[in-house]
Amino acid sequence: MIPGSPQRAELLQKAVKGRSLWDDARRRLLSNKAAVAGMIVLALMVLVAVIGPFLVPFHYDTVTKPDVWAAPGVGGHLMGADSLGRDLLARLIAGLGVSLAIGLVATSVSLVIGVLWGAIAGYVGGRVDEVMMRIVDTLYSLPFIFFVILLMVTFGRNIFLIFLAIGAVEWLTMSRIVRGQTLSLKQKEFVEAARAAGLSSSQIILKHIVPNLLGPVVVYVTLTIPAIIIAESFLSFLGLGVQPPMASLGTLISAGAQDMEIAPWLLIFPSLTMIITLMAFNFIGDGLRDALDPKDR
Amino acid sequence: MLRFLFRRLLVAIPTLFLVITVAFFMMRAAPGSPFVNERQLSPQIEAVVMAKFGMDKPLHEQYVDYLSGVVKGDFGPSLKYRDKSVLDILNENYKVSLILGGVSILLAAMIGMSLGVIAALRQNRIADYFTMGVAILGVCIPTFVTAPLLVMVFASKLGWLPTAGWNGGALANLILPITVLALPQIAIISRLTRAGMIEVLRSNYIRTARSKGLPESLIVRKHALRAAILPLVSYLGPAAAGLLTGSLVVEKIFNLPGLGKFFVISALQRDYTVVMGMVIVYALLILVLNLIADMIYAALDPRVRLS
Numbered sequence: 001m002i003p004g005s006p007q008r009a010e011l012l013q014k015a016v017k018g019r020s021l022w023d024d025a026r027r028r029l030l031s032n033k034a035a036v037a038g039m040i041v042l043a044l045m046v047l048v049a050v051i052g053p054f055l056v057p058f059h060y061d062t063v064t065k066p067d068v069w070a071a072p073g074v075g076g077h078l079m080g081a082d083s084l085g086r087d088l089l090a091r092l093i094a095g096l097g098v099s100l101a102i103g104l105v106a107t108s109v110s111l112v113i114g115v116l117w118g119a120i121a122g123y124v125g126g127r128v129d130e131v132m133m134r135i136v137d138t139l140y141s142l143p144f145i146f147f148v149i150l151l152m153v154t155f156g157r158n159i160f161l162i163f164l165a166i167g168a169v170e171w172l173t174m175s176r177i178v179r180g181q182t183l184s185l186k187q188k189e190f191v192e193a194a195r196a197a198g199l200s201s202s203q204i205i206l207k208h209i210v211p212n213l214l215g216p217v218v219v220y221v222t223l224t225i226p227a228i229i230i231a232e233s234f235l236s237f238l239g240l241g242v243q244p245p246m247a248s249l250g251t252l253i254s255a256g257a258q259d260m261e262i263a264p265w266l267l268i269f270p271s272l273t274m275i276i277t278l279m280a281f282n283f284i285g286d287g288l289r290d291a292l293d294p295k296d297r
Numbered sequence: 298m299l300r301f302l303f304r305r306l307l308v309a310i311p312t313l314f315l316v317i318t319v320a321f322f323m324m325r326a327a328p329g330s331p332f333v334n335e336r337q338l339s340p341q342i343e344a345v346v347m348a349k350f351g352m353d354k355p356l357h358e359q360y361v362d363y364l365s366g367v368v369k370g371d372f373g374p375s376l377k378y379r380d381k382s383v384l385d386i387l388n389e390n391y392k393v394s395l396i397l398g399g400v401s402i403l404l405a406a407m408i409g410m411s412l413g414v415i416a417a418l419r420q421n422r423i424a425d426y427f428t429m430g431v432a433i434l435g436v437c438i439p440t441f442v443t444a445p446l447l448v449m450v451f452a453s454k455l456g457w458l459p460t461a462g463w464n465g466g467a468l469a470n471l472i473l474p475i476t477v478l479a480l481p482q483i484a485i486i487s488r489l490t491r492a493g494m495i496e497v498l499r500s501n502y503i504r505t506a507r508s509k510g511l512p513e514s515l516i517v518r519k520h521a522l523r524a525a526i527l528p529l530v531s532y533l534g535p536a537a538a539g540l541l542t543g544s545l546v547v548e549k550i551f552n553l554p555g556l557g558k559f560f561v562i563s564a565l566q567r568d569y570t571v572v573m574g575m576v577i578v579y580a581l582l583i584l585v586l587n588l589i590a591d592m593i594y595a596a597l598d599p600r601v602r603l604s
Binding site for chain 1: 324441446580
């Protein structure tokens with residue numbers, strides 16, 4: 001081929017359009033039917049949680065005496081009503097919103113703490129690393145419920161503190177994953193180049209290490225959100241979580257379990273919603289892992 | 298092996314010490330007191346009660362007293378239950394948690410591993426899709442959903458099993474709680490086993506074993522399984538610790554007198570000594586089970602040297 005020929009220019013242009021890791025990952029993710037289904041379901045769930053309250057003719061906290069124990073379909077209640085005559089669909093939409101919000105906020109908290117903690121421990125190394133990871137080990141050996149109860153009694157049963165409490169406990173695994181990745185990243189040339197260019201440690205961690213951690217972190221996040229939704233429900237189930245009249249999936253299931261003899265729909269609909277939500281997250285998580293970690297395929 | 302054990306125990310002691318310290322001061326930093334009741338104690342009586350438990354001393358002295366007690370195996374008296382020591386309370390409640398947790402983790406390991414192996418051997422066929430579908434469901438349905446649903450079907454509607462209660466550990470009373478505890482574990486274990494098995498079955502030494510003409514069942518049992526369950530071993534340690542110290546939800550729904558329920562009640566009532574006792578038991582279990590997991594790991598994988 002003659003240098004400068006049109007074919008060569010064409011070839012060059014093709015060669016320049018290389019596929020990045022993320023392009024590859026996106027293609028693999030989008031060809032995974034379960035993951036795509038999970039994303040669609042999740043998008044619908046978020047949509048329902050956001051605009052649903054305006055579409056349902058009932059408020060989640062309106063008590064209507066004649067509608068007590070109304071079965072699904074009776075009195076305009078599509079999913080029936082509870083022991084106080086409150087519309088289950090309205091409560092379910094409100095509860096879904098609360099659960100999703102808790103999952104999102106608590107995951108963000110655990111993401112920030114876990115990534116910074118792990119990246120600093122891994123990058124700085126030596127004694128700092130040892131002390132930081134020993135702290136993680138210690139916190140691991142304390143029961144989850146211990147922290148939660150202590151935080152509850154210290155700060156009161158405030159929904160924002162539930163977010164914080166759960167997030168503040170869930171960061172441990174994240175920090176371990178991030179530390180492991182950082183240890184291998186820090187040997188790479190680009191980090192050395194950054195150091196040679198005179199960047200400070202904090203700049204290297206934030207601008208060079210953290211962006212390269214994204215793959216495993218994204219996968220772990222999609223697994224943390226459902227874990228946090230379960231943790232919140234578990235607390236609500238024990239009466240330590242979201243306080244009435246607010247609802248979350250956990251409080252609804254808990255209330256439904258108490259009344260299941262009289263009104264099984266109060267247990268069935270919230271349970272189904274919870275299962276579908278968790279499955280969507282799990283499919284997305286599995287899909288992302290396959291997409292971002294080609295060696296596993 | 299002995300040197301490894303010894304070194305690990307040396308590392309475990311400071312961790313345990315840290316756990317006790319953190320838990321002690323966190324507990325005390327939280328507001329509230331074990332002696333605040335519906336009935337308000339007069340300040341004089343409260344002072345006497347505080348003095349009786351040594352709680353009139355400065356906090357750091359109480360901490361030293363507590364630590365020296367723990368070293369001697371004395372976890373102190375309960376602050377809420379008169380005339381009972383923490384060890385009495387642990388003694389009365391550990392059996393329920395031990396039976397429930399132990400049986401369900403063993404059952405889950407056996408069933409989960411078998412399902413995982415079957416799925417891996419029939420990869421991308423109906424048996425695989427079916428088991429993995431069930432496993433996904435098992436991961437996604439939390440215990441507080443399965444428990445009431447199973448009670449509704451098998452106890453209320455069909456009347457085959459009792460709805461709740463311990464009843465001296467009668468088998469009929471154990472079936473539902475153990476099923477509820479084991480199901481999510483079966484799901485996770487079968488997924489881990491399948492993933493490990495699929496990876497191992499592709500490796501060169503399995504191809505060698507096949508080319509030697511070994512029967513498939515022997516390859517699976519003697520060659521592949523050993524390596525395939527390595528990830529499972531590291532998972533089982535903490536999972537077993539969680540189950541053995543009691544699953545709150547299951548104890549609550551089935552009204553069982555286990556450790557988990559006691560832990561929450563004691564924490565809410567600020568029964569400091571009982572909570573500390575349980576924290577120590579939990580931490581010990583985690584440390585010991587992780588140690589056992591590491592030893593099994595080394596026994597299964599000759600590349601891992603215990604040093």
